[in-house]
Amino acid sequence: MQERLQKILASAGIASRRAAEQIITSGRVKVNGEVVTELGSKADPDKDAITVDGNPVHKQRSKVYILLFKPSGYMTTLKDPEGRPVVTDLLKGVTERVYPVGRLDYNTEGLLLLTNDGEWANRLMHPRHEVEKEYHVRVRGMVTSGQVAMLANGVELDDGMTAPAKVSIIKASDNNTWLSIAIHEGRYRQVRRMCEAVSLSVVRLKRARYGNLDLNGLNPGQYRLLTDIEVQGLLTGENVPRAEKRSNVKKIIKKPTPKTAG
Structure with a gap:
């Protein structure tokens, strides 16, 4: 057909x-x-x-859904012309050809989904589904209530106004402040650009949650397979029992050593 x-x-x-x-x-x-x-x-x-x-191009045999704790220093691509390490280098034991759902910057860490199910990935990334993604952001110095309000209400970027976000201060000191920023858009380097738009300098950026999934039980460089309930829950917004998440964690015994760039 x-x-x-x-x-x-x-x-x-x-x-x-x-x-x-x-x-x-x-x-x-x-x-x-x-x-x-x-x-x-x-x-x-x-x-x-x-x-x-x-x-x-061959017909797909089985569909695979992976949650990876991406470390900083990996490209969210299948190959890199500069020879930098890519996220699939971390998937030891995965024989199926998978690709990332969206991207995280080279220096950004945190929750990354990979799959070989193109329809599922397309639905997740489509704006109409509004799958919420939460980032933990460390910025230099103190953050004012006015800056928090601006981020929450939306800021003007070169590609238009951002949608309202959920923003809160996790902890603060004289030198640094940790923010939680939850968005459902997926623009290029959006969280970094949002912070820059309100004069905040990002020191560290981590995606802590994607829809109903978090990084519980995983260390940087480790991954696990998603359950059927989790796969469907991302599209429906249904929560997954934490006990089920823990039971499906696949440990990587040794974290791969990043390749030398170039």
């Missing part, structure tokens, strides 16, 4: 639906030897020979 190319790529675990569209328009996809760049193009995955960058 014929399907849109971007859906075929997403179902095969190549990329999310949105990223698959970029792959197609950039001329990296061939169907029966012919380059296809039109997003409306269709193919039959059972009959047509579909390739991305010359590699055959």
